[in-house]
Amino acid sequence: MATDGQTSTRPRARRIGIMGGTFDPIHNGHLVAASEVAHRFSLDEVIFVPTGRPWQKLGEDEAGNVIDATRAVSPAEDRYLMTVIATASNPRFSVSRVDIEREGDTYTVDTLRDLRTLHPEAELFFITGADALESILSWQDWEGLFELAHFIGVSRPGYELHAKHLAQHLGSLPPDTLQMLEIPALAISSTDCRARAARGRPVWYLVPDGVVQYIAKRKLYRAPKASSPGVSAP
Numbered sequence: 341m342a343t344d345g346q347t348s349t350r351p352r353a354r355r356i357g358i359m360g361g362t363f364d365p366i367h368n369g370h371l372v373a374a375s376e377v378a379h380r381f382s383l384d385e386v387i388f389v390p391t392g393r394p395w396q397k398l399g400e401d402e403a404g405n406v407i408d409a410t411r412a413v414s415p416a417e418d419r420y421l422m423t424v425i426a427t428a429s430n431p432r433f434s435v436s437r438v439d440i441e442r443e444g445d446t447y448t449v450d451t452l453r454d455l456r457t458l459h460p461e462a463e464l465f466f467i468t469g470a471d472a473l474e475s476i477l478s479w480q481d482w483e484g485l486f487e488l489a490h491f492i493g494v495s496r497p498g499y500e501l502h503a504k505h506l507a508q509h510l511g512s513l514p515p516d517t518l519q520m521l522e523i524p525a526l527a528i529s530s531t532d533c534r535a536r537a538a539r540g541r542p543v544w545y546l547v548p549d550g551v552v553q554y555i556a557k558r559k560l561y562r563a564p565k566a567s568s569p570g571v572s573a574p
């Protein structure tokens with residue numbers, strides 16, 4: 341604290357965005373979302389965090405039995421490497437392995453706790469698309485999430501960006517707990533990119549060039565998902 345009547349020169353806390361996703365594959369919708377939030381919220385860095393075991397995307401029932409084999413997710417290392425390739429040219433973007441190195445299902449509550457431990461002084465901003473925000477009440481320990489970071493909901497074509505379902509819970513929290521941001525509309529999804537790659541249709545300009553090349557090199561999304569060595573049960 342300044343004691344001589346001068347203004348304190350203590351630097352402001354580092355502002356870190358967290359872009360969580362399965363990134364199977366990462367596409368330009370993810371990158372634009374992170375870039376827009378970084379600009380509008382004056383973030384110093386955005387950390388992309390590929391999921392380890394995205395439990396809601398595995399097509400499994402509660403006992404872990406595969407009930408929809410078409411929903412198997414690509415190996416975490418492939419998704420991680422595509423994320424590194426896609427973000428490499430932006431000095432403000434980085435990629436974390438916290439979710440892929442933690443065992444078991446991936447829960448955002450754990451992601452935020454791990455990143456808080458790694459960045460104890462930082463202000464954290466978790467970035468989520470309108471579709472993910474819509475289903476946040478189904479996330480593990482969702483009630484505690486809003487105490488761990490600010491949340492930024494971003495628009496996405498085909499989804500309404502709102503927090504009506506959270507109104508009761510957010511009422512008792514500071515107004516900057518959840519903020520909404522309209523971003524340029526890119527109607528791109530990983531599901532569509534996978535379907536295109538599977539049928540030999542182009543994914544150029546939907547995903548970064550290096551990711552197009554990585555998908556081709558690793559022959560991702562070509563074989564039926566049931567036979568790929570993903571993270572769902574064999």
Ligand SMILES: Nc1ncnc2c1ncn2[C@@H]1O[C@H](COP(=O)(O)OP(=O)(O)OP(=O)(O)O)[C@@H](O)[C@H]1O
Pocket residue numbers: 360361362363364369370373467468469470471472473494495496497526527528529530531532
């Ligand atoms: N086109 C987009 N515009 C804005 N946000 C997006 C867009 N695509 C994905 N997101 C957001 O990015 C995060 C990670 O998304 P994810 O990796 O599941 O991609 P996806 O395209 O939704 O994948 P899939 O089609 O396999 O469900 C989520 O918060 C999601 O809402």
Ligand SMILES: O=C(O)c1ccc[n+]([C@@H]2O[C@H](COP(=O)([O-])O)[C@@H](O)[C@H]2O)c1
Pocket residue numbers: 359360361362363391394396397446447448449472478479480
């Ligand atoms: O915490 C949970 O239970 C939870 C359930 C579903 C999704 N999430 C997180 O939401 C982010 C986007 O996930 P997804 O599945 O849409 O790629 C990613 O960071 C996930 O870990 C988190």
